[in-house]
Amino acid sequence: MIHDAGGLSEDIRRACRRLADAGFVALAPNLYHPGERVRCVVGMVRALKSGAGRAVDDIVAARDRLADDPRCTGRVGAVGFCTGGGFCLMLAPTGTFDAVAPSYGNWPPDSASLRHSCPTVASYGARDRALRGDAARLKAILTEGGVPHDVKEYPGVGHSFMNDWRDAPLRLRVFESFTDFAFSESEADDAWRRIIKFFGHHLGLP
Secondary structure (H helix, E strand, C coil): CECCCCCCCHHHHHHHHHHHHCCCCCCCCCCCCCCCHHHHHHHHHHHHHHCCCHHHHHHHHHHHHHHHCCCCCCCCEEEEECHHHHHHHHHHHHCCCCEEEEECCCCCCCHHHHHHCCCEEEEEECCCHHHCCHHHHHHHHHHHHCCCEEEEEECCCCCCCCCCCCCCCHHHHHHHHCCCCCCCHHHHHHHHHHHHHHHHHHHCCC
């Protein structure tokens, strides 16, 4: 589970528990090292552009730890939101993961490589102005590459529609109320249903 710029929040922990409740071995690494939050945010942005850096190393280390867990099937997937979804898309063609679930993920610099992605289940909001058209774009590239995929754009919701910020600082909840970043439970539940079904097929369950 790869968190967004908000860090390892209670929302990310809930998402991790949702996967665990579905029968998966789940792990959410904290990409923000103690006392280095600003530096880590900058590092994440740079890593998304370059494909290398401490954030990528931490994600790969978490993947390796899961693969070595005796409860794991040996096949590992990644779920990510926003910047976390960007890492999913960036790493999807590298062989790091056996399936990825980017949710409104930042577009990777090498979009052509997405033709060689691992199986991908992706979710977008039609009101997400920053990623407008990305769902159709991703679906076309994955189809061209013959990559198993399930890409869905939900009408009426925007960015972060799967992120429940009920425990977030007041400033974030106020921001959510005045933007298209609002949580939408019905669409989020449907996206999670698709992710769990897709991962069950491509990763298997212990």
